[in-house]
Amino acid sequence: MNLLMSQLFSFSLKVTAGLALLVSWRRYRRNSLLFWSFFFLSSSLSIVSELTGFNFGVPLFQALGVSFLAGGVVSLLDEEAVGFPIHSLRIAALTLPSLVSAYIVLYAKIAPNPKPIYLSYGVAGIFYAFAGVVLWGVRRFYPRSGTFLSAVITIHGLHKMDYPFLRPVEWFAPIGFTLGAVLNALEVIAFIHIVLSERFRNIESATSPEILKKGVYILPPERFKSYTEALSDFPVLAFARRSDFPERWEVHLLTTVEGPGNIGPTQLHRIIERTRSYLAEAHRENVTGVVVIEGLEYLMMYNDFRSVLKFLATLADYIALYSGMLLLTLDEKSLEERQLKTLRQVLNVGDGK
Template sequence: MNTTLLMLGQFSSLSAKLVVSAVLFTVYLKSRRRSALIWAFAWLVAAMSILSDALGVLQLISLTEATFSSMLFLGSLTFLSEEIGKNIRYSMLWAAPPLVAAMYGILLGNDWDSVVGIPYGVAAFFIALSGIMILTTISEEFTNARRAAFTLCLLGLHKMDYAFLRDVAWFAPIGFTLGAVLTVLSAYFMAKMVLSSGFTHLKGGTAISVKPGIELVTSKDYHRVKEELNGYPVLAFIRELSAPDKWKAYFLTSLPGKDTIPPTSLPRVLELSGRYLREAEMQGITGVVVIDGIEYLIVHNGITAVTKFLGTLRDLVILRDGRLIVVADENALDRKDYLTIRRVLMGG
């Protein structure tokens, strides 16, 4: 293969991997999304695979490719867990096969096919599977995530043909160039994904000034709140379908759909709120979280679970100098429950 082409491809791939790793780590420091941290280490290991390839150490090639694939897959599982608000059990176990295949190949094999070929194919399959999982789960509106997932699918599928076509002289420059291009595109779209508002769930800035604090308001007062914060990037969890355009609103319902959250997914509400409040703080604005539908949450979770949830949410808001607005009508709740909620939120 042309030496210049080889060096250019390796330099492009190395640069893309190091840059996206740095971007992901920076995003993690700001958002604290575990998926960003795992992906950051995955791409850093991927950069090391270029060094192992240059050295020609088969065992190192196998290990770095397998580690990249496993961490990429684990990061994708974590990302989906963050997005859908459900813990994926045994995620580290599901991400282990590429590493297991690599270890078997190294320990039991003595030729290229055993040490690199089969483990490389398993790793490539899990790269493609990472993209497929995201494509089939994430909303079509999260275009940056879908583009990143699509390029990961293509990268994984292309890597799977390496073991069969690596000795075909005419295909070598084509395959290498295609691999370098897909690597750069995958890194680019993943960087765009984590830097987008879809990853942080906060859109734009505002000229409206909002003071931090905790509010317990009635349904009547809630109409006033919507008018006052009509142009503000509020994060709201509501039981009505209408919300101001600038608000990022999630509909509390047991039915599946776009921007919906099951009433029993209280940890998901906390996770979204924490991420939103961190992003608001970074932008220098007061994060505002609205909870409308307390009665509905109590029906599905019980008063004890809901008060614990509100207490944790209150602490998150206070720590980030945000504003929490909870909508609850005293006449719609048991008086004891209402007073408990009021005491948890207002401290009295």
């Protein structure tokens, strides 16, 4: 495959993938899809810029593409409630600027005829590879496709880093662009595999159990077991202090310990965002979304009652908006009578009997 054919193949592939993801975004309304759609479309414009000799377009669209790629990765982590470990963020903050500077100095020293335009590919590749490493965090939810996509993006980022050094080498240029085209194809396959997965679409058709009702309900711990059994085959979204729930449930542990899918007790916004995404998709699939919060007492240890009340009120609003069901397990003796009354009034709690 010669240089021009490789570029045209990559361009066609990126445009097709970008438009396909844009169509998927219109259906699922997940921000990650929108960002990734723009990522492919921006990357295609980078190729157009190189083919037409519009040199300023190369670094511009390279930067935009990587920004949208990273935005999609961060959005996916947020949608799946996967926290980014603070120590990893600290390492990134301390190393990335130095790594970029070292790369630029190395290029200036080694390249016989340094070109800033070529350098933009390499710098973009550093952040490209970093986005792939961050994406590794979703492997718990997408064991094969997530791991594969993370690996391909990381490798592609590393490949972009060799561009400034090898692009001027005439015999390697076609090979480099062909390799880039192959990596683009693998990225598209991995993206599509994730988008078409049951997990990404969140909800599949399911027979609604009789116990399922719309609204907000408070259940004492001893009665919650009957709901767990009745909803064992239903795609429930749960935020809990334990993980021994039915296999079909999507469970996020409430804990201060970092880990894939774990949510800290003060990160109430992450619970809200994941719940909103889940309920919206359930509503589109004409399924009653069921959300479980098991561990209210734990959340109140780290947040004042007013903050928890506002948080629950927001969840209740989404439950009403998307016709879902919210189950709160709570030992009512753990609250003062006035707090319990306020909680019931604000949430418009139904009778869970």
